[in-house]
Amino acid sequence: EAGVTQFPSHSVIEKGQTVTLRCDPISGHDNLYWYRRVMGKEIKFLLHFVKESKQDESGMPNNRFLAERTGGTYSTLKVQPAELEDSGVYFCASSLTSGRYNEQFFGPGTRLTVL
Amino acid sequence: AQRVTQPEKLLSVFKGAPVELKCNYSYSGSPELFWYVQYSRQRLQLLLRHISRESIKGFTADLNKGETSFHLKKPFAQEEDSAIYYCALSGSGYQKVTFGIGTKLQVIP
Numbered sequence: 001e002a003g004v005t006q007f008p009s010h011s012v013i014e015k016g017q018t019v020t021l022r023c024d025p026i027s028g029h030d031n032l033y034w035y036r037r038v039m040g041k042e043i044k045f046l047l048h049f050v051k052e053s054k055q056d057e058s059g060m061p062n063n064r065f066l067a068e069r070t071g072g073t074y075s076t077l078k079v080q081p082a083e084l085e086d087s088g089v090y091f092c093a094s095s096l097t098s099g100r101y102n103e104q105f106f107g108p109g110t111r112l113t114v115l
Numbered sequence: 116a117q118r119v120t121q122p123e124k125l126l127s128v129f130k131g132a133p134v135e136l137k138c139n140y141s142y143s144g145s146p147e148l149f150w151y152v153q154y155s156r157q158r159l160q161l162l163l164r165h166i167s168r169e170s171i172k173g174f175t176a177d178l179n180k181g182e183t184s185f186h187l188k189k190p191f192a193q194e195e196d197s198a199i200y201y202c203a204l205s206g207s208g209y210q211k212v213t214f215g216i217g218t219k220l221q222v223i224p
Contacts, residue, residue: 003158033212035212035214041216042119042215042216042217043159043201044214045211045212048209059211095209102205102208102209102210103161105160106158107158109158
């Protein structure tokens with residue numbers, strides 16, 4: 001079974017440009033999470049989808065970030081316009097909405113560099 | 116506010132020596148505690164969680180509510196244990212995970 005996939009693996013853009021990151025969760029996983037790790041800091045939560053609905057977007061840094069999950073399958077995270085401080089590794093994770101434990105399965109991450 | 120503290124960014128031990136990775140947390144209520152691991156060139160993966168009280172790859176972690184700690188231990192380190200270990204917590208249900216900064220474990224042959 002394929003795990004969580006993310007595209008692209010790396011992205012280098014200039015300040016002011018737009019970038020869209022994509023996450024494909026494990027098939028059947030209704031929960032989808034986005035996290036970010038800025039260099040030297042902890043992995044921080046951005047937001048949580050349950051199917052196509054935003055369950056918790058308390059971690060989104062500002063309105064330059066827009067996340068969507070149309071149809072409850074894959075998700076995109078768009079940064080527009082990108083700033084230098086947006087550089088980091090963006091992780092996606094998914095989990096089932098059944099079972100006793102919330103085991104989140106992580107993707108490999110997208111490394112974003114804003115110049 | 117929920118917080119996870121890992122005091123050591125790097126821990127070096129010799130092969131065969133005991134390992135203890137420290138983790139303290141703050142949370143209002145009863146969190147779920149986890150240890151995640153990231154081996155070189157691999158993705159982040161769950162190592163163990165406190166609810167299941169399991170031993171994975173020889174690692175165990177005991178939740179001490181009085182000291183709000185969840186230290187990860189292994190009696191004899193192996194070279195393949197070299198990785199970055201993240202302590203994490205979550206509220207009940209399917210909530211977000213809060214991570215510590217991670218401890219890089221280096222096992223010296």
